[in-house]
Amino acid sequence: MNSKTILLVEDNPDDELLTLDALKANHVGNAVIVARNGVEALDYMFGTGKFSGRDVTDQPAVVLLDLKLPKIDGLEVLHLIRADERTKFQPVVILTSSNEDEDRIRGYKLGANSYVRKPVDFDEFLKAAGQLGLYWLLLNQPPPHY
Amino acid sequence: MHHGNPFSENFRISRIIVIFTAITCCVLLIIFTRLIRPYELPHKNLIAFLFLAIALSMVGLVLLIARQSAEKDKAHSKKENKDYWNEAHLRALLNAAPDAIFITDGTGTIHIANALAEKWFGYRKDEFVGKKVEMLVPEHLRQAHIEHRNRYNQNPSTRIMASGTELVGIRSDGSEFPMEVSLSPSMFGGELWITASVRDITLRKEMELAKLHAQTRLSELVTNLPVGVFRICDSDLAHFQEVNPAMVTIFAAQSASQLLASSLESLFFDHKDWSTYTARMAQQFHLNSLEFRFRRLNGEDFFGFLTIAANTINGETVYDGILEDITERKQQSERIGTLNKDLERRKTQLEQINQELESFSYSVSHDLRAPLRAMDGFSSTLLTDYQDQLDERGRDRLLRIRSAAQRMATLIDDLLNLSRVSRTEIAWTPANLSELANGIINDLRQANPERKMEVKIQPDMQVKGDVRLLGIALTNLFNNAWKFSGKTSNATIEFGCERQNDQTVYFLRDNGAGFEMEYAGKLFGAFQRLHDIGEFPGSGIGLATVQRIIHKHGGRVWATGEVNKGATFYFTLKS
Structure with a gap:
């Protein structure tokens, strides 16, 4: 795997731990940055607040974005990422418990690259995490710097 | 045509007789001279001369009579020009008349009947002639007619159609019809002649009846209408002139006269309304469905729609109007309004509940699954990472935790599906x-x-x-x-x-x-x-x-x- 980072936007510490475990179990060794709410996620993307001074030309290979988040929710985060010239092509995968049609439609409308529902069955979750890592870190070619 | 035109008829007949006699004499003379020619008769020439003289005198007589009659004719035609040479014309005129015409003598015997008489009564001309006019009225009226006719004869006068009596006529087929008769007497040759014009007034009668029915229906309509109908007269703008029964009911009056006696002003509940009413009437002479608050005679108030239009009848301005008591309708619309508000409120409530349900389902879908995922996930990591330290029993219990967590996840999904289907x-x-x-x-x-x-x-x-x-x-x-x-x-x-x-x-x-x-x-x-x-x-x-x-x-x-x-x-x- 390459040196690209993964931004995991997740407010639930259990889910965070499970996701990290699942990625580790799939031998995804890349650095995973965790943002626990929408504001932190945006700060990371735009090098503001807690992450001011960060080199924003070095963006994560993929953002794993939960929808239900404190402060600014996932869909709003997605909207702001897409609205900014610097981040409009950023690969974003919605990783959520929700399977509401409405969420899926709005997610895709706002330009999500993928929509993955977190399975309760950990075996399934492992598979999903493995495939996500494989796809977004190795297979997928990110947009060039622009 | 017995008494019709005696003069011209007589002249014609006498002329024919004279000419006929002259010709007969000539023929006899010729025959006689032929017959006696072969015989030697004494005074043959004398006899022939005699015959010739008779024939000549006959011709002379004929010429004399012809001249006399021509003179008489001439004199007569001068004196009675129309009667004499326009007889055919007269007959045509009679037939062209718009009425059935009978000419009778003083005894009521019909002498002449025209074409319409034939048509309307269904007799041929010759069936009329010589009969009494009573043949034209139904049996039960005949005696009265005779008396009537006798009275008329004592003092005959021209009675024109307008003052004509309406009688009932009977046709040859027995059917009856209303008729109007006018009579004009004339004296001729010392005799009383009566010309009777008869008009079939079935159609007019029917129209009159129809008009009467229409009027009756119209007045019944006004009487039965459930809305108040009234008339106010220009000469007294303070009172109703006419009201229908509904008006009496609406104003809770004892009678129409009680309502007619009440001043209009007293019937308006608010003075403001009365002012509006008078102002509008003064400006426009009409009102179109204006809502006013009125006062019944028992003191109750009610809301009504008032519509008034001005009309001119026989040169006088009248104001005709309708009044509709809308109290019930107003109450109903108020009730509907309340119901609508209630419905609106319930709808909002329902929408709120639905919204809550949506967000509840969303929370269930999202939040209830997270702990299950943790239970299953950490059990799984325990099973993997600590498999050396777990015995069979421990592994079994962890597997049971995982299975329960997954079952609950399915349950949640199914429940969400069910509620989604309903929504x-x-x-x-x-x-x-x-x-x-x-x-x-x-x-x-x-x-x-x-x-x-x-x-x-x-x-x-x-x-x-x-x-x-x-x-x-x-x-x-x-x-x-x-x-x-x-x-x-x-x-x-x-x-x-x-x-x-x-x-x-x-x-x-x-x-x-x-x-x-x-x-x-x-x-x-x-x-x-x-x-x-x-x-x-x-x-x-x-x-x-x-x-x-x-x-x-x-x-x-x-x-x-x-x-x-x-x-x-x-x-x-x-x-």
Whole structure:
């Protein structure tokens, strides 16, 4: 795997731990940055607040974005990422418990690259995490710097 | 034509007689001279001379009479010009008259009748002549007519149509008709002649009657109308001039006269309204459905719509109007208003509840799953990472935790589906059940490649319905069939349709575990299970979801089954 980072936007510490475990179990060794709410996620993307001074030309290979988040929710985060010239092509995968049609439609409308529902069955979750890592870190070619 | 034109008739006859006599004499002379020529008769020449003299004197007489009669004719035609040479004309005039005309003598005997007389009474001319005029009136009126005629004869005068008596005439076929008769007497040759003009007034009578009926109907209409109808006269603007019974009722008056005696001003509840009324009337002379508050004579107030229009009748301006008591309507519209507000409030409430339900479902979907994921996930990591330190029992308990967590996740999903089905508005489109079924079977085969299953799906089952919901229903039914025939060898699933009582019934048949028919009614209740979880897993919500979807499509769903023989699920859809 390459040196690209993964931004995991997740407010639930259990889910965070499970996701990290699942990625580790799939031998995804890349650095995973965790943002626990929408504001932190945006700060990371735009090098503001807690992450001011960060080199924003070095963006994560993929953002794993939960929808239900404190402060600014996932869909709003997605909207702001897409609205900014610097981040409009950023690969974003919605990783959520929700399977509401409405969420899926709005997610895709706002330009999500993928929509993955977190399975309760950990075996399934492992598979999903493995495939996500494989796809977004190795297979997928990110947009060039622009 | 006996007494008709005696002069001209007599002259003509006498002229003919004289000419005839002269010719006869000449002929006799000729015959006689021929006859006696062969004989030698004494005084033959004298006799011939005599005959000749007679013939000549006859010719002279003829010429004399002819001259006399010509002179007489001339004198007569000078004196009575019209009667004499326009007789045919007179007759034509009689026939062209718009009335039936009879000329009778003083005894009531008909001498002349014109063409309309023939037509209206249905007799030929000669059937009239010589008969009494009483033939033209019905039997029971004849005696009175005779008396009437006799009275008239004592003092005959011209009686024109307008003052004419209306009589009843009888036709030759016995039918009667109303007629109007005018009489004009004339003296001729010392005799009384009466010319009677008779007019058939059936049509006029009918029109008069129709007009009367129309007037009666109109006045009945005004009388019976449930709205107040009134007239105010320009000469007294402070009172009603006429009111219909509804006005009396509306104003709770004892009688029309009591209402007529009340001043209009006193009938307005508010002085403001009275001012408006008078101002509007002064400006425009009409009102169009204006709402006023009135006062009944018993003091009660009521709201009414007032409409007034000005009319001119015989040169006088009158104001005709209608008044409608709208108290009840107002109350009703108030009630409707209250109901509407109530409905609006309930609608808002319902919308609120729905919104809460939505967000509740969302929370359930999202938040309830997270802890389950943690339970399953950490159990799993324990099993993996600490497998050396766990004995069989420990591993078993962790597996049970995982299985319970997953079951609960399924339960939550199923429940969410069920509630989503209830909330979904049906989008009616054409749907192909066969295609849907094939897709579901393909998914099942892919998920369970080890299962051998014979599947028969009738092709091209076209219906109308919500494709997504029908898909959910079929998925549940096929999942059941698939699941409950898991322990059956030669497992077969058949999906098709048949006509039952003029209705298309779709069925899904399996030869799996089946069920006891006595529990058939419980199949479709939420959380109802007829099998042990260990034997056949499931939430018990699938068939409840199926039922809701089918009901939403206006259909019915039912099932038959036999233990270890299989089950058949039937459903119908609104055609």
